[in-house]
Amino acid sequence: MATLAEQRRAIANNMLARRQGTSEASRRATGRAMVERRTGRAEVEDLNAVVTPPRTRRSLPALQPRGGVPAQVGTGNYTAPAATGGGLAWPLTEDDPTLREFYTSSRIVSSADGLVAIRLRNMKSITLRDDNDEEGQIIFGEPT
Incomplete structure (x- = not known):
């Protein structure tokens, strides 16, 4: 038969092994919940699902092809701009x-x-x- 110290050690190890799995899973779940609460992602997704209806994509109506544009020749008459005069003729000099x-x-x-x-x-x-x-x-x- 095992001594009292060995029995206690076995009980402690058994309890630690049983708690280990649940505490880690619990800690991870708590961390995920904190992140979701901080970012508000779940609330935003819930509100958008209720408030914003999904957009329906409509395509543009098809246009009927029209006839081609016939070739044309254009003419124009050039008129030179009127001379306005004015302006300075450099160099500027001071006479007096x-x-x-x-x-x-x-x-x-x-x-x-x-x-x-x-x-x-x-x-x-x-x-x-x-x-x-x-x-x-x-x-x-x-x-x-």
């Missing part, structure tokens, strides 16, 4: 620098000490002549 116009001069003084001051003369307009001897004027915006 005295025709330049300036805004009132402004002063920029260094921040705290005031030791450095710069006087700026911002250009208002300049008159230029292009290669076709036509005069034009460039007008600049007033600086802020």
